[in-house]
Amino acid sequence: MSETKTDHELTAAETADLHADLQQQPAHDVVSRAVIKNGVLAAAEDPQAAVRLNRTFSVELDTGKVSNQKHSGRCWLFSTLNTIRHQFAAKYNVKDFELSQSYLFFWDKVERANIFYDNILRTADKPLDDREVAFYLSRPGDDGGQWAMGAALVQKYGVVPASAMPESFNTNDTSGFATTLNLKLRKDALALRQLVADGASEDQIATTRAQALKEVYRMAAYSFGEPPTTFDLEYKDDKHQYHRDAGLTPQGFFEKYFDIDLDDYVVISNSPDKPFDQLYSLPSQDNIVGGKHITFLNLPMSELKRTAIAQLQSGEAVWFGNDVLQQMSRERGFLDSQLFKTADLFGVDLSLTKAQRLATGEAEVTHAMTLTGVDLVADDPTRWKVENSWGEKNGDKGYFVMTDDWMEDFVYEVVVHKRFLTPEQRAVLATTPKALPAWDSLQ
Numbered sequence: 125m126s127e128t129k130t131d132h133e134l135t136a137a138e139t140a141d142l143h144a145d146l147q148q149q150p151a152h153d154v155v156s157r158a159v160i161k162n163g164v165l166a167a168a169e170d171p172q173a174a175v176r177l178n179r180t181f182s183v184e185l186d187t188g189k190v191s192n193q194k195h196s197g198r199c200w201l202f203s204t205l206n207t208i209r210h211q212f213a214a215k216y217n218v219k220d221f222e223l224s225q226s227y228l229f230f231w232d233k234v235e236r237a238n239i240f241y242d243n244i245l246r247t248a249d250k251p252l253d254d255r256e257v258a259f260y261l262s263r264p265g266d267d268g269g270q271w272a273m274g275a276a277l278v279q280k281y282g283v284v285p286a287s288a289m290p291e292s293f294n295t296n297d298t299s300g301f302a303t304t305l306n307l308k309l310r311k312d313a314l315a316l317r318q319l320v321a322d323g324a325s326e327d328q329i330a331t332t333r334a335q336a337l338k339e340v341y342r343m344a345a346y347s348f349g350e351p352p353t354t355f356d357l358e359y360k361d362d363k364h365q366y367h368r369d370a371g372l373t374p375q376g377f378f379e380k381y382f383d384i385d386l387d388d389y390v391v392i393s394n395s396p397d398k399p400f401d402q403l404y405s406l407p408s409q410d411n412i413v414g415g416k417h418i419t420f421l422n423l424p425m426s427e428l429k430r431t432a433i434a435q436l437q438s439g440e441a442v443w444f445g446n447d448v449l450q451q452m453s454r455e456r457g458f459l460d461s462q463l464f465k466t467a468d469l470f471g472v473d474l475s476l477t478k479a480q481r482l483a484t485g486e487a488e489v490t491h492a493m494t495l496t497g498v499d500l501v502a503d504d505p506t507r508w509k510v511e512n513s514w515g516e517k518n519g520d521k522g523y524f525v526m527t528d529d530w531m532e533d534f535v536y537e538v539v540v541h542k543r544f545l546t547p548e549q550r551a552v553l554a555t556t557p558k559a560l561p562a563w564d565s566l567q
Contacts, residue, residue, distance in 0.1 A: 125281040125334075125380065134348075136401065140557055146244065148423065148464070155167075155406065158417065159469065159477050163165060163557040164449050164466060165464050165466075166378065167469055167470070168304055168392070168464040168465045168466045168469040168510040169453075169463060169464055169465075170460075170462055170465055171454075171463070172337045172526070173193060173453075173458055173460045173462065173463045174376045174456075176460060176462075177193055177458050177460060177507060177524075177525045177526075177527065177565075178507075178508070178525075179221060179509070179520060180499060181365040181497035181499045181507070181509050182419075182498070182500045182501075183301055183433070183436050183437055183497055183498045183499075183500060184496065184497035184509060185210065185232045185359065185436065185439065185441055185443070185496045185497060186214075186523050187210055187213070187217070187219070187496050187511060188213065188220040188221075188509075188564070189219075189220045189247070189516065189521075189522070190344060190495045190511055190512060190513065190514075190515065190521065190522030190523065191205075191222060191225070191277075191515075192514065192515035192516075192522075193513045193514065194291075194296040194515070195269030195296060195298065195299065196279060196295065196296065196298040197266070197268045197298070197299065198225055198229060198267055198269075198298075198513075199228060199268075199272060199303070199491050199492045199493070199513055200268065200269040200271060200273065200445075200492040201225050201228055201232070201269065201274050201277075202225055202273055202492075202513035203271075203274075203305075203443045203444075203493055203513065204271055204274030204275065204443060204492075205222075205223045205225060205228070205274070205283070205343050206441065206476035206494045206511060207440070207441045207442070207494060208382060208504065208540070209221055209223050209306070210385060210440075210441050210496075210546045211382060211383065211440070212378060212381060212382060212398075213386060214439070215381075215383070216222050216359075216361060216367075217361040217362045217363060218359055218360070218361045218362060219362055221285070221359060222285070222286040223284070223285060223286060224283070224284045224285060224286045224287075224288060224289040224290070225279070225286075225291070226289045226290065226291055226292060226295045226348055226349070227283065227284045227314050227352075227373055227374070228274065228277045228278065228281065228283070228290070229284060229295055229348065230289075230344050230345075230348045230349075230350075230351050231277055231280075231351065232264070232269070232273065232277055232338065232411060233279045233344045233379060234337070234340060234341050235280075235413075236262075236264075236265075236409050237265075237278075237305075237309060237336075237337060237340040238413060239411060239412065240260065240264050240309055241312065241313075241316060241333050241336065241337070241411050241412060241499050242248045242255075242413060243408070243510055244260060244312075244313045244316050244317065245258070245316055245320065245329070245333075248316065248317045248321070249320070250318035250552070252290035252461075253500050254472050255561075255562070255563060256408070256561070256562050259340045259408060259539055259562035259563060260313070260562070261310055261313060263306070264305070264306055264309035264310060264313070265301075265302050265305030265308075267298050267302060267431040268410060269409075269411065270406070270418050270445075271443050271445070271492070271537070271539045272391065272416050272417065272418040272419065273409070273410070273412075273418065274418075274500075275389070275410070275416050276410075276412045276413075276415035276416035277411070278378065278386060278413060279386055279415065279416060280412060280415055281351075281374055281375070281378075282373065282374030282375035282376070283374060283377060283382075284351075284376055284412075285355070285359070285375050286356055286365055286473075287358070288352050288565060289348075289349065289351060289352055292347070292348055292349060294348055295348055296483050298445045301344075301347045301427065301499075304343065305340070305343065305413050308339065308340070308343070309340075312336045315332060315336075316329065316332065316333065316336075319332060319496050323378055326399065327453065328353050332384065339386060342380065350366055350505040351374075352374070353374075354371055354372065354373055355372055355374075355377075356368065356369070356370045356371065356372070357369040357370075357372055357377065357542050358379075358501045360370040362412045363529075369496060370480075377530060386416070387416075388461055388541055388542055388543075389540065389541055389542065389558070390419075390421055390539070390540065390541075390542055390553060391418075391419065391420050391421065391537050391539050392420070392421050392422075392423050392427065392428050392431060392537065392538060392539075392540060393420035393422045393423070393424045393536075393537050393538060393566060394422070394423065394424065394428050394478070394524070394535070394536055394537075395401050395422055395482060395483040395565060395566055396418070396477070396478050396479040396481040396482070397456060397565055398422060399422070400422050400424055400550060401422070401548075402421075402422050402479075402558060403417060403419060403420070403422075403552050403555050403556075403557040403558070404419065404420045404422060404423055404513060404557055404558050404559075404566075405417055405418060405419045405421070405557035405558070405559050405560065405564065406418040406419075406560050406562075406564065406567060407557075407559055408561070408567070409562075409567060417557075419485075420537065421526065421545075421552060421553060425531075425532055425535075428537075428538045429505055429528075429531065430534065431538065431540040431544040432444070432498075432527065432540060433500070433549070434544045435497055435540050436495060436496075436497065436498055436542055440541070441494050441495060441496050441539045442492060442495040442538055442539065442540060443492060443509070443537075443538070443539040444491070444494070444495055444535055444537060444539070445489045445491070445492050445523075445536050445537035445538075446489065446491055446492070446493065446534050446535045446536060446537075447487055447489065447490050447491070447534045447536070448491035448493070448531075448534075449491075449548060450533070450534045451464060451530060451533075451534070454514070454518050454519075455518065456518075456519065457510075457512075457518055457519020457522075457523060457524040457525060458519075458524070458525065459510065459518055459524055459525070459526035459527065459532045460526070460527045460529070461527060461529040461532075461534070462529065470516035477487075478533060482565035483565065484487045485565075487536075487565065489536050489537065489567075492530075493510050493511060493513070493524070494507070494510070494511040494512075495508055495510060495511075496510070496523070496539075497509030504528075505531070506523075506527070506529070506549075507525055507526060507528060508525070508526045508527075508531055509523060509524075509525060509526075510522050510523065510524040510525065510526050511523055511524075514526055520530075536566065
């Protein structure tokens with residue numbers, strides 16, 4: 125059997141054929157002028173998107189001002205706290221109440237460094253270019269995360285109001301801290317791996333590890349401030365009534381004021397590149413040793429929509445993971461699969477299935493936001509109201525609107541209460557999850 129030739133050098137005849145093909149395209153010169161002058165997206169934008177994305181919803185939660193993650197990758201944490209704070213706001217009549225993202229972000233950095241050292245020591249016998257080791261070293265101080273990571277932080281450390289630990293320069297713009305922390309953690313990883321290679325004692329390794337973690341804590345405290353252990357809760361409700369509760373601990377505050385058991389919630393994923401009706405885990409991204417594990421119940425998209433609608437109808441917001449950079453207008457707050465008709469513009473077929481996009485890396489779970497409304501026609505969703513964490517200057521005072529097609533194409537996870545699952549789906553939750561590799565499409 126002869127080998128297939130893979131190297132192909134373009135000839136002059138072929139480049140002439142490429143030119144001739146372009147000249148044969150209908151109105152090629154008109155299209156070229158439009159794209160060169162305005163850019164690809166502006167030239168491809170569908171003006172009918174504004175019609176599809178009118179902001180009327182048959183089911184809509186009464187929420188207040190949006191939060192702002194600014195120049196950071198903390199969307200998963202903002203969205204987690206948004207779903208929690210909305211319950212507080214409704215119960216205590218204080219619509220614009222906000223919880224401190226800085227508080228949990230601090231502890232995430234410390235906890236994530238701690239589990240990073242565990243992962244480095246566990247894989248110390250593998251080469252640096254091993255795929256798992258390379259994954260850990262690629263982003264040791266990463267801002268991004270999953271819902272279960274936020275839930276784990278709340279369960280261990282509680283929550284505090286934003287006034288008890290406000291945003292700082294380094295939480296609003298995490299780039300400087302992240303760059304420095306990445307450097308430190310990679311250096312620590314090399315030191316720990318060398319100790320293992322040299323046959324160092326467990327005590328010596330533990331001492332080096334403990335010192336490294338003290339340094340991470342110091343860096344976080346210098347950058348964000350040290351988290352409060354007690355605080356006084358003070359707020360005025362929407363009727364301008366003053367309230368004060370002194371001497372609360374973060375854990376005590378959560379237990380006293382929030383009627384929510386985070387273990388009652390489940391992440392439903394739609395990842396058609398793997399079998400449905402299966403429970404999966406992602407141990408490589410767990411952030412707390414001994415804390416909640418990242419798990420996904422993989423189901424068809426119809427089930428993500430059904431459960432999300434049910435939770436919204438019950439009066440509760442929904443955390444969801446998505447690929448926000450696809451078919452999005454940040455300024456207008458539009459999410460629409462047909463917003464930019466680039467395939468029509470260039471006259472090429474750009475269609476891929478959701479499974480194909482995940483398998484090839486075209487699709488990513490890049491962002492987390494909060495569903496706060498949906499428009500139902502004959503019980504079917506047409507568009508969704510989305511609370512983002514990009515501040516009030518984007519969309520309609522920070523709120524986006526999403527077509528149901530965009531939900532179908534670019535949403536990969538929703539977090540819902542287990543009561544909205546079928547008995548068969550709840551039974552799957554009791555099975556042993558299949559561990560996904562660090563580089564899985566849902567990472």
